[in-house]
Amino acid sequence: MSKFFIFLFVIFIHHLSLAQSVQLTGSVISGTEKLPSASIQLKIFGNEDLFTYGFSDEEGNYKLSCEISQSDKFLLIAAYIGYQRDTLIVSRTDLLKQAIFQHNFNLKEDKKQLDEIYIKAPNAVEVNNDTTKYNVLRFTSPEDRNLESVLKKMPGMEVNKDGTIFFKGKKISKVLLEGDDLTGEGYKAITKNLKPEFVEEVQALEHYVEDNLLKGIINSDDIVLNLKIKDKGVKKIVGSIDAGLGTNQRRMLSTNLISFINRTKAFAFANHNNLSSS
Numbered sequence: 001m002s003k004f005f006i007f008l009f010v011i012f013i014h015h016l017s018l019a020q021s022v023q024l025t026g027s028v029i030s031g032t033e034k035l036p037s038a039s040i041q042l043k044i045f046g047n048e049d050l051f052t053y054g055f056s057d058e059e060g061n062y063k064l065s066c067e068i069s070q071s072d073k074f075l076l077i078a079a080y081i082g083y084q085r086d087t088l089i090v091s092r093t094d095l096l097k098q099a100i101f102q103h104n105f106n107l108k109e110d111k112k113q114l115d116e117i118y119i120k121a122p123n124a125v126e127v128n129n130d131t132t133k134y135n136v137l138r139f140t141s142p143e144d145r146n147l148e149s150v151l152k153k154m155p156g157m158e159v160n161k162d163g164t165i166f167f168k169g170k171k172i173s174k175v176l177l178e179g180d181d182l183t184g185e186g187y188k189a190i191t192k193n194l195k196p197e198f199v200e201e202v203q204a205l206e207h208y209v210e211d212n213l214l215k216g217i218i219n220s221d222d223i224v225l226n227l228k229i230k231d232k233g234v235k236k237i238v239g240s241i242d243a244g245l246g247t248n249q250r251r252m253l254s255t256n257l258i259s260f261i262n263r264t265k266a267f268a269f270a271n272h273n274n275l276s277s278s
Helices: 002-018 092-096 111-120 147-151
Strands: 020-030 039-044 050-055 061-068 073-079 086-091 100-102 125-128 131-135 157-159 165-167 174-177 199-206 223-229 235-245 251-261 264-273
Touching: 020 039, 020 092, 039 061, 050 061, 061 092, 073 092, 086 092, 147 157, 147 199, 165 223
Parallel strands: 020 100, 174 223
Antiparallel strands: 020 061, 039 050, 039 073, 073 086, 125 131, 131 199, 157 165, 199 223, 235 251, 251 264
């Protein structure tokens, strides 16, 4: 029996040696300017899989906590809109030398993007307690055909091949339209079809509780996205209808509509063509 317990103890110690807790702290600045809401990523060196993620606070300070795997090297990355990203290659040994690993980032302005950034909007990302707000315009490029392609560019967001969305490594449960759930877990109908120019802001809501009466009473790990739509009104339909006819009876029809009528929300997406394209 004693040999069995010794065996379990050895296995336990071996497991601890493979995965050990570490805390990473530091600041993100540019010269003497503090950079709040800068994204901090820890990735595995080589395949660049995201290991853990966070944001700097209002003072430009960040803190990440995670369990380090047996990977030999990692990438610690700081990024901020309008500044050149900075990457530190760090070994597993260096991370575990002390209880807290500290590194300060001093980012340089990306002068090629400054003019464009000042024209678009003052803030790309804002963090307020459990709510992270993204200014969609700041992440949108002319080639983006749907909201999903813009979400992929937002710090903290991940979208896998089938369209499932993750925020800070956790799966999104719903995508709300102005606070209303129209699709449940079938939110890909919205993110894969809605054009980004119709969305003003994407909000990531952590610890989401659907019933307002239960907020602050029950604990929730749910994360949802809430979409704020541009130019909405009491009675309004926003969107577009694209149609085309060509030779040999070729045709194309695409609708992308969201209605706000008497506080009722609805959406309609449709694509049809006989051009051998999707």
